[in-house]
Amino acid sequence: MHPVYDVAIIGAGAVGTAVARELSRYHLKIILLEAKADVGMGTTKANTAIWHTGFDAKPGTLEARLLRRSYALMEKFVPEAGIPTEPLGGLLVAWTEDQYHTLPSLLERAHTNGVTDVRIISAEDVYRLEPRLNAGAWGGLFVPGESLLCPFTLPLAFATQAVINGAELRLNFRVQGIALEDGITRIVSEDGQTVAARYLVNAAGLYSDEIDRMLGHHDFTVTPRRGELIVYDKFARTLINHIILPVPTPITKGVLISPTVYGNILLGPTAEDLDDKTNTATSRQGLEMLLEKGRAILPDLMKEEVTATYAGLRAATEHKDYQIRLHAGQRYVCAGGIRSTGVSAAMGIADYIGGLLSEAGLELRPKDNFLPVHMPNIGQAAPRPYQQPERIAQNPDYGRIVCHCEKVSLGEILDAIHAPIPARTLDGLRRRTRAMQGRCQGFNCQAHIVDILARETGQDPRVLLALEKFPADPADDGGQS
Amino acid sequence: MTAERTDVLIVGAGPAGLSAALELKRLGVPRVTVVDREPQPGGMPRLCHHTGFGVWDFHRMLSGPQYARRYVRLAEAAGVEIRTETTVTGWADDHALTLTSPAGTGVLQSDAILLATGVRERPRSARLTPGYRPRGVFTTGSLQRFVDERHLPVGKRAVIVGAEEVSLSAFMTLTGAGLEVAAIVTELPRHQMNYFPYAPVKWLLVDMLHRVPVLTAARVERILGRFRVEGVEVSPVAGGERRVIPCDTVVFTGDWIPEHEVARSGELRMDAGTRGPQVDFAFRTSRAGIFAAGNLLRGAETAATSAAEGRRAAGWIARFLQGAPWPKVRLPVVAEPPIKWVFPNALSADTLRGEQPLTFRTADFVENAVVQVSQGNDVLYRQSFRYLTPNRTFRLDAAWLPRVALRGEPVRIRVA
Numbered sequence: 001m002h003p004v005y006d007v008a009i010i011g012a013g014a015v016g017t018a019v020a021r022e023l024s025r026y027h028l029k030i031i032l033l034e035a036k037a038d039v040g041m042g043t044t045k046a047n048t049a050i051w052h053t054g055f056d057a058k059p060g061t062l063e064a065r066l067l068r069r070s071y072a073l074m075e076k077f078v079p080e081a082g083i084p085t086e087p088l089g090g091l092l093v094a095w096t097e098d099q100y101h102t103l104p105s106l107l108e109r110a111h112t113n114g115v116t117d118v119r120i121i122s123a124e125d126v127y128r129l130e131p132r133l134n135a136g137a138w139g140g141l142f143v144p145g146e147s148l149l150c151p152f153t154l155p156l157a158f159a160t161q162a163v164i165n166g167a168e169l170r171l172n173f174r175v176q177g178i179a180l181e182d183g184i185t186r187i188v189s190e191d192g193q194t195v196a197a198r199y200l201v202n203a204a205g206l207y208s209d210e211i212d213r214m215l216g217h218h219d220f221t222v223t224p225r226r227g228e229l230i231v232y233d234k235f236a237r238t239l240i241n242h243i244i245l246p247v248p249t250p251i252t253k254g255v256l257i258s259p260t261v262y263g264n265i266l267l268g269p270t271a272e273d274l275d276d277k278t279n280t281a282t283s284r285q286g287l288e289m290l291l292e293k294g295r296a297i298l299p300d301l302m303k304e305e306v307t308a309t310y311a312g313l314r315a316a317t318e319h320k321d322y323q324i325r326l327h328a329g330q331r332y333v334c335a336g337g338i339r340s341t342g343v344s345a346a347m348g349i350a351d352y353i354g355g356l357l358s359e360a361g362l363e364l365r366p367k368d369n370f371l372p373v374h375m376p377n378i379g380q381a382a383p384r385p386y387q388q389p390e391r392i393a394q395n396p397d398y399g400r401i402v403c404h405c406e407k408v409s410l411g412e413i414l415d416a417i418h419a420p421i422p423a424r425t426l427d428g429l430r431r432r433t434r435a436m437q438g439r440c441q442g443f444n445c446q447a448h449i450v451d452i453l454a455r456e457t458g459q460d461p462r463v464l465l466a467l468e469k470f471p472a473d474p475a476d477d478g479g480q481s
Numbered sequence: 482m483t484a485e486r487t488d489v490l491i492v493g494a495g496p497a498g499l500s501a502a503l504e505l506k507r508l509g510v511p512r513v514t515v516v517d518r519e520p521q522p523g524g525m526p527r528l529c530h531h532t533g534f535g536v537w538d539f540h541r542m543l544s545g546p547q548y549a550r551r552y553v554r555l556a557e558a559a560g561v562e563i564r565t566e567t568t569v570t571g572w573a574d575d576h577a578l579t580l581t582s583p584a585g586t587g588v589l590q591s592d593a594i595l596l597a598t599g600v601r602e603r604p605r606s607a608r609l610t611p612g613y614r615p616r617g618v619f620t621t622g623s624l625q626r627f628v629d630e631r632h633l634p635v636g637k638r639a640v641i642v643g644a645e646e647v648s649l650s651a652f653m654t655l656t657g658a659g660l661e662v663a664a665i666v667t668e669l670p671r672h673q674m675n676y677f678p679y680a681p682v683k684w685l686l687v688d689m690l691h692r693v694p695v696l697t698a699a700r701v702e703r704i705l706g707r708f709r710v711e712g713v714e715v716s717p718v719a720g721g722e723r724r725v726i727p728c729d730t731v732v733f734t735g736d737w738i739p740e741h742e743v744a745r746s747g748e749l750r751m752d753a754g755t756r757g758p759q760v761d762f763a764f765r766t767s768r769a770g771i772f773a774a775g776n777l778l779r780g781a782e783t784a785a786t787s788a789a790e791g792r793r794a795a796g797w798i799a800r801f802l803q804g805a806p807w808p809k810v811r812l813p814v815v816a817e818p819p820i821k822w823v824f825p826n827a828l829s830a831d832t833l834r835g836e837q838p839l840t841f842r843t844a845d846f847v848e849n850a851v852v853q854v855s856q857g858n859d860v861l862y863r864q865s866f867r868y869l870t871p872n873r874t875f876r877l878d879a880a881w882l883p884r885v886a887l888r889g890e891p892v893r894i895r896v897a
Contacts, residue, residue: 230609235745282611284702305738308606310614386570386581396583401568404518407581426616441604443623447631461633466616466709467729 005031005168006362008187008197010175010211012039014151015335016203017158018346022354024165025370028362031195032159032167033187035174035207038428039421040155042205044343045431046280046312048229048269049260051078051085052344053145055110055118056248061321062352064113067341070348071145077347080372081157083150084261084379090146091129092245093137093297099247100138106247107141117144132239132300146243148261151343152431153375158346160420161373169421170195175204178214180330199331199362201353206277206315208323208336215330220323220337224277224313227269227340228286230294233439236265236304244297255293257301262406262434263380264307267294273316280311307439314340324349326356333357376412378434385409402452403445405438413449417456424457426450426464487514487562489798490578490591492569492743495524496784497775497791498597499552499561500538504795506559510802514589515556516567516580522556523549525599525776526784528625531653533682537785542681548784572747576770593770593798596744596758597791600776602647603736605704610733612704615711619732621651628658636730640713641665641693642701643734644672645872647781649682651732652689663728665695668718670846672697673872704731735872737780744773754815754822755779761811762825762832764794769807772798779824779840782874805831810887817895819845819869820852823877828885828892835882841894843869853897854881857890863897 007023009016012034020032034041051074054067078085094100103120110118119142126140127133163169176190178200187195202211209222237259246254258266270286287309294301316339317323323337333356335349342349358364378384385391385398386407392399397411416423416432423429426436426449435449436442442449454461462468488510491498494517502513521527526534529545536542539551556563567582577590602620617636619627627633639660641651644667655662665672672695674686696715702723703714710731716723739757749758750767757778758766764774774794775787801807808829816823823841841852847869854862854877862881869875877894885892 278707281613281703284611287609287611305603306607306609309609309611386568387586389586392581392583392585399581399583399585400566401518401581404568407568407570439607440601441606443601443604443620444626446623447626447633450627450633451631464616465634467634467636 002194002196003029004184005029005195005197007031007199007201007357008033008185008195009201009203010187011203011205011208012155012159012169013042013044013203013205014040014155014158014343014346015205015338015349016201017155017162018350019201019203019335019353020162020167021158022350024162024167025366027365027367030162030167031197032162032169033173033175033195034169034171037171037425039159039169040152040431043312043314044151044155046229046310047151047227047314047340047343048256048258048266049149049151050243050258050344051147051149052341053115053143054113054341054344055115055143055145056106057113057341058320059109059112062324063322063341063345066322066345066348066352068114068348069351070345073347073351078149081161082375082377083153083157084377084382085150086148086259086261086379086381088146088148088242088259090143090243090245091126092141092143092247093126093133094139094247095136097138102247103139103141110143115143115145118142129242130240130244132298133244134297134299143245148243148259149343150261150379153378154343154346156421156432157373157375160375161371163420164371164373165367175211175214178211180215183331185331199357199360200333201357202332202334202336205338206313208315208334209317212334212336215327215332217327217334219325219334220317220319222277222315222317222336224274224279225316226272226274226279226311226313228282228290228309228311229266229268230287230290230306231260231308231310232265232267232301233305233307234263236301237263239265239298239300255290257294257298261379261381262437265301267301269312274313277313280313282309282311286311305439308437308441322349324352326360328360331360376415376432378432385412402448403433403435403438403442405440405444406434408433408435410452413452414456417453423453424459426453429453484577484588484590486590488512488591488802489514489593489595490589491515491595491597492578493517493524493597493599493775493777494522494553494563494565495597495599495775496526496552496788498524498595499556499791500788501595501597501774501791501795501798502556502561503552503559504792505798506561508795508799510799512562514562514564514591516564516569516589518566518568520566522553522563522565525622528622528630529650530625530629530657531650534784538788552788569743575768578743593772593801595794595798596771596773596777597775598740598743598777600737600739600781602733603738605731605733608733608736610701610704613707615704615706615709617706617710617730618704619730621647621654621732621734624651624732625654628654636660638663638728639730639732640726640728641732641734643667643736644669644674644695644697645735646674648734649674649686649689651734652693653685655730655732660730662693663726665693666699666701666713666715667695667697668700669871670698673870675873701731737776739777739780741777744777747771752822752826755824755826759813759827760825761808761827761829762837763797763829764790765797765807765829767811770801779822812885812887812889813891814839815891815893816841817893819843819847819896820894823894828882828887830887833882833885835879838876838879840874840876842874843871845871847896851897852877853895854892855895856885856892861885861892
C-alpha cells in the first residue's frame with residue numbers, strides 16, 4: 001500500500017518549492033511533484049532575475065500584498081541561504097514627456113504599496129547615476145529596493161531545505177489525472193504512478209489552469225507570454241550601475257537593461273502572447289526588436305559581444321491579479337496566474353498558502369529542529385572557490401578550473417553532482433555552477449563536462465547529448481543552456 | 482598569497498607562447514615561465530588531429546598533436562618552466578598577474594609579460610542565430626574536443642556554417658568521425674577557402690567541394706529541434722524561400738574573436754578592427770613591458786604564423802630586458818570598411834624601417850582593388866590586388882613606413 005501524504009504539491013518552480021519549504025517546517029508528510037527532470041525548470045529559470053519590491057504593483061491586489069510580505073521574508077532568507085543577490089536599486093527612466101508625467105502617479109502607487117524610499121529624480125541626476133545612457137531622458141524614478149537575484153539558486157534552496165527537512169521530491173512526474181475520494185486526493189502520472197495525499201496545492205505555473213480543470217474548476221486560462229532576452233559579455237558590466245527600467249504599460253513591465261548576479265548585462269524581455277506552452281525558441285524579430293531598444297537606451301552596449309540568448313514563458317491569464325484560491329471542500333489550493341513576479345513573491349505566496357491550508361483544517365505543528373540550508377554562492381559579488389586559497393588547500397579540485405569563462409572549478413562541479421538535489425543534466429549543472437554559461441558557451445569545456453557528468457552519474461553520454469531517446473521530458477527543454 | 486618572480490612571464494602555451502619561450506632561452510634569458518589553463522601544453526594544434534602542420538617550422542608534415550608535442554619537448558629541453566592547469570585570474574599590479582592552480586592562488590611578477598592567449602570562434606549565441614537551444618551545436622574547436630580529445634559521439638549528419646579555412650578542418654573532423662556533411666552555408670557570395678600550398682590539403686579541399694554543396698549568400702535562419710538538433714532552416718541573405726536541411730549536428734566555424742580577457746582586464750588599448758590588443762611591429766601593447774603575440778592579435782592564422790610572431794616578439798622582449806626604452810609616441814593605424822582589420826595597428830619610432838609587411842583582411846569580396854595608405858591628406862602608398870577575399874589575409878608592403886609623421890594624424894588604410 002502506498003503511503004498517504006499530508007500534502008502533495010504539483011510543480012517545483014519558485015512557488016511550489018517555496019510552499020514545500022514553508023510546510024516542511026511543520027510535522028507533515030510532504031511530496032513535491034515535478035513534470036520535468038529538475039526543479040525551477042519553467043518560468044522560474046528564464047526571466048529577468050530581478051528581486052522586485054512590488055513598487056509598481058496594482059494597489060489592493062493580492063499580488064501587491066504578497067510581494068510586500070515576500071520582500072520582508074526574503075530579506076532574512078536570501079543572505080542566510082547564500083542566494084546570490086546584489087542590492088543595486090532600480091532606475092526607471094522616462095524617455096518622453098508623456099512618460100515623465102506618469103512618474104508622480106508611479107511614486108504615489110509605490111507609496112501606497114508601502115515602498116516608501118522611492119523618489120523622483122531629475123534628468124541631471126539620471127545621468128549622474130548612469131552617465132552612459134543615451135541622451136534624451138526627461139527624468140526618472142529611483143527605486144532603491146530593487147535587487148538582482150539568482151533565479152537558479154532560489155528554487156534549489158527552497159527545495160533543498162524542504163528535502164533535508166523530510167519532504168520528498170519526485171521528478172519526471174507528469175500529472176495525467178486527479179481523483180478525490182473519501183477525503184483522499186489521488187494523483188496519477190502519465191506513466192502510471194499514483195500519489196495519495198490529504199491536501200493538494202497546485203503550483204503548476206503554465207499548466208496550473210489544466211490542473212485546476214482536473215478538479216472541476218474553470219476560473220482562469222493561462223496564455224503563455226514569451227519573453228526573449230539577450231545576455232551580454234561581462235565586459236559590458238561596467239556600462240551601468242543600476243537596473244534600468246522602462247515606464248511600465250498595462251501589458252508589460254517593458255524592456256529593461258540590468259546587470260546579472262553573474263556579472264553580465266541582460267537586455268529584455270519581449271512580450272508576445274503565444275498558444276504553445278512549450279515554445280521557448282528565440283526569434284529573429286524578437287532579437288532584432290531587443291537590439292533596437294537596447295541601442296536606444298544604452299548605445300555602448302551594442303559594441304560588446306553577446307554571450308547568450310534565451311526565451312521564457314510567463315503564465316499570463318485573463319485576470320489582472322494572482323489566482324490563488326482555497327477550495328476547502330476539496331482540501332485544494334490553486335496558485336495560478338503567478339505572472340512575472342513569481343520569484344519575488346514566492347515566499348509571500350507560500351506563507352499565504354500555509355494560512356489557507358490551516359484554514360481548511362491542516363494541522364501545522366512546528367518542528368523543533370527545522371534545518372537551515374546553505375547553497376554555494378555562485379554570484380560574482382561573493383568570493384568564489386578559485387579565489388580562496390584555504391579551500392584549494394583543503395581540496396585541490398577547487399583550484400582545478402574546468403569552465404574558464406566563468407572560472408568554475410572541478411570541485412564545484414562534483415559538489416553539484418553530489419548535492420542533496422543532484423545535477424543530472426548539462427543544463428542542471430549549468431544552473432548550479434555557471435559552468436558553460438560564459439562567453440564561449442561551453443565550447444571549450446562542454447566535452448570535458450559531459451565526460452565528468454557521465455562518469456559521476458553513470459549515464460550514457462548519448463543520453464546527455466540527446467542522441468538517444470530522452471526520458472519523458474528532459475531537463476534541457478528550452479531556456480538558456 | 483605567495484609572490485614569485487620570473488624574468489619573462491608568458492600566458493598561453495600554444496605555438497606563439499612556446500616559440501617565444503624557446504627563443505628567449507636561446508637569447509640567454511635565465512627564467513622564462515609559461516602558464517596555461519589547460520591540463521596539457523601545446524595550444525590549439527593539440528586538437529587538430531589532421532595533417533598540415535610543421536612545414537615552415539620543422540620542414541616536415543606533422544599532425545597538430547605531433548606539432549604541439551615538438552614545441553613542448555623543445556621548450557622543456559631548453560629549460561622553460563611550463564605550468565599547466567594554471568589560470569590567470571587578474572592583474573595584481575602593472576607587472577604581476579594573479580594565478581589559480583590546484584596548488585593554490587599566487588602572484589607571479591615579471592618585468593616583461595607576453596600575452597599569447599589565442600582565439601575562439603564566435604558561438605551560435607553571439608551570432609544571434611534564433612531557434613531552440615538543442616544539443617548538437619558546435620564550433621570547430623568544441624567538435625574537435627568532442628571527437629579527438631574525449632571520443633564522445635557527435636551525430637550522423639552535419640551542416641557546417643562558414644566557408645573559410647577552418648571549415649575544412651571541421652569537415653575533416655566530421656568525416657573522420659563518420660558523419661555525412663549535408664551542406665556548407667556561408668552568408669558571403671563565394672567560399673573563402675584557400676588552395677593551400679601543400680598538395681595533400683589542396684586535394685582534401687577539392688574532394689570536399691566535390692562532395693558537399695556550398696550554399697552561398699545564404700544564412701541559417703533558425704535551428705530546429707528542441708532536445709537535439711533536427712535541422713536548420715536556411716534562406717538567401719537577399720530574402721526568398723526558406724528551405725529546411727535535416728541534420729542532427731551544426732558546426733559554426735570561424736568568425737574569430739581573440740581571447741582577450743586578460744588583455745582587456747589589464748586595460749590595454751584594444752583595436753576596434755582586430756578586437757585584440759593594439760600592438761606595434763615590436764608586439765608592444767599600450768602598456769610598458771606588456772607584449773602580445775599570436776592569434777590573440779587578430780584571429781586565427783596558421784600555427785606557423787603564430788610561432789614566427791612569438792619568435793620575433795621574443796627578440797623585442799630581450800631588447801626591452803636589456804634596457805631598450807618603451808616608445809613614448811604611438812600612432813594608430815586605422816582600417817576603414819571594407820577593410821576589417823590591419824596588423825600591426827600602431828606605429829612607433831624604432832620600427833619604421835619597413836622590413837616586415839603589414840597584413841589585413843576585408844569584410845567583402847573586392848576585385849581589382851587599390852588599397853591606399855594615407856595620413857591626413859597625404860597618400861603614402863597604393864597597392865593593387867586582383868582579388869581581395871574575406872577571411873583571408875593579405876600582405877601590404879611597408880616601404881612607405883619611413884614617410885609617416887609619427888606625431889601626425891592616424892594612418893588610414895582603405896580601398897580607393
